[in-house]
Amino acid sequence: MASSLVVNRFAFFVFRETKKTVSKLHSSSLSASFRGCKSNYRFARNCSVSSADAFIVADDDKYGNKQIISVTPRLYDYMLRNVREPEILRQLREETAGMRGCQMQILGAKRCIEVGVYTGYSSLAIALVLPESGCLVACERDGRSLEVAKKYHNKAGVSHKVNIKHGLAADSLKSLILNGESSSYDFAFVDAEKKMYQEYFELLLQLVRVGGVIVIDNVLWHGKVADPMVNDAKTVSIRNFNKNLMEDERVNISMVPIGDGMTICRKL
Ligand SMILES: C[S@@+](CC[C@H](N)C(=O)[O-])C[C@H]1O[C@@H](n2cnc3c(N)ncnc32)[C@H](O)[C@@H]1O
Numbered sequence: 001m002a003s004s005l006v007v008n009r010f011a012f013f014v015f016r017e018t019k020k021t022v023s024k025l026h027s028s029s030l031s032a033s034f035r036g037c038k039s040n041y042r043f044a045r046n047c048s049v050s051s052a053d054a055f056i057v058a059d060d061d062k063y064g065n066k067q068i069i070s071v072t073p074r075l076y077d078y079m080l081r082n083v084r085e086p087e088i089l090r091q092l093r094e095e096t097a098g099m100r101g102c103q104m105q106i107l108g109a110k111r112c113i114e115v116g117v118y119t120g121y122s123s124l125a126i127a128l129v130l131p132e133s134g135c136l137v138a139c140e141r142d143g144r145s146l147e148v149a150k151k152y153h154n155k156a157g158v159s160h161k162v163n164i165k166h167g168l169a170a171d172s173l174k175s176l177i178l179n180g181e182s183s184s185y186d187f188a189f190v191d192a193e194k195k196m197y198q199e200y201f202e203l204l205l206q207l208v209r210v211g212g213v214i215v216i217d218n219v220l221w222h223g224k225v226a227d228p229m230v231n232d233a234k235t236v237s238i239r240n241f242n243k244n245l246m247e248d249e250r251v252n253i254s255m256v257p258i259g260d261g262m263t264i265c266r267k268l
Contacts, residue, residue: 120149
């Protein structure tokens with residue numbers, strides 16, 4: 001891919017040729033994942049989130065003595081100051097910060113599909129790096145969020161690249177398949193209803209070409225997937241989805257522990 005985007009709920013990376021932009025990282029997700037860490041983890045330094053420095057949440061032999069650090073507010077601010085975030089994305093991030101549901105922001109890539117748009121941060125990030133001939137099919141059920149997304153697509157001059165599908169994402173994906181668009185997409189980002197992940201994945205696997213990439217967000221689900229005591233419907237659904245994906249020979253997968261965790265799947 002000449003350019004691609006990988007954005008997740010709390011972290012957002014833009015890869016464009018050799019450029020890398022990290023525009024949003026959430027400070028609490030890693031520490032939340034390790035809040036229940038077991039006693040055999042050695043806690044070095046201190047464990048206060050208000051600490052100025054990053055702290056080590058685990059450096060157990062089990063992990064080859066690799067240190068796992070938490071992202072503190074100071075480190076988060078440092079990252080925000082040391083990435084290349086386009087002005088238009090900064091504006092949208094700041095406007096979204098005051099809105100209900102603002103913790104949901106995420107993703108992105110060339111002939112692309114996004115499942116779960118919200119106010120459009122990830123869709124704008126994708127659209128900005130798409131070539132003029134590129135397109136992003138943006139699936140979202142919430143009309144109010146879409147109004148904000150459209151405003152920023154217009155403001156950024158990328159509306160012509162974005163094909164908004166207002167409605168249930170599974171229905172929109174099925175209509176793309178019925179329209180003969182199977183195997184014609186390069187990239188898809190999944191960030192909508194967690195209980196629908198398996199269905200989205202099956203539909204997207206039809207729509208994405210061989211070699212294409214599907215990125216699934218929130219696969220660590222605040223760490224709950226690893227806690228056998230947590231068995232609510234969303235957690236169980238993501239846990240089952242992760243297990244199925246691990247055994248799925250139609251894709252190569254890589255689970256990335258940034259933000260709330262995301263799995264990058266490459267269609268074989
Ligand atoms: C986490 S937010 C998406 C954030 C966005 N990707 C970003 O990075 O800015 C999830 C969105 O999925 C939408 N959604 C949830 N279930 C859906 C469904 N069944 N069909 C379409 N959209 C859905 C919600 O309305 C919400 O706006």
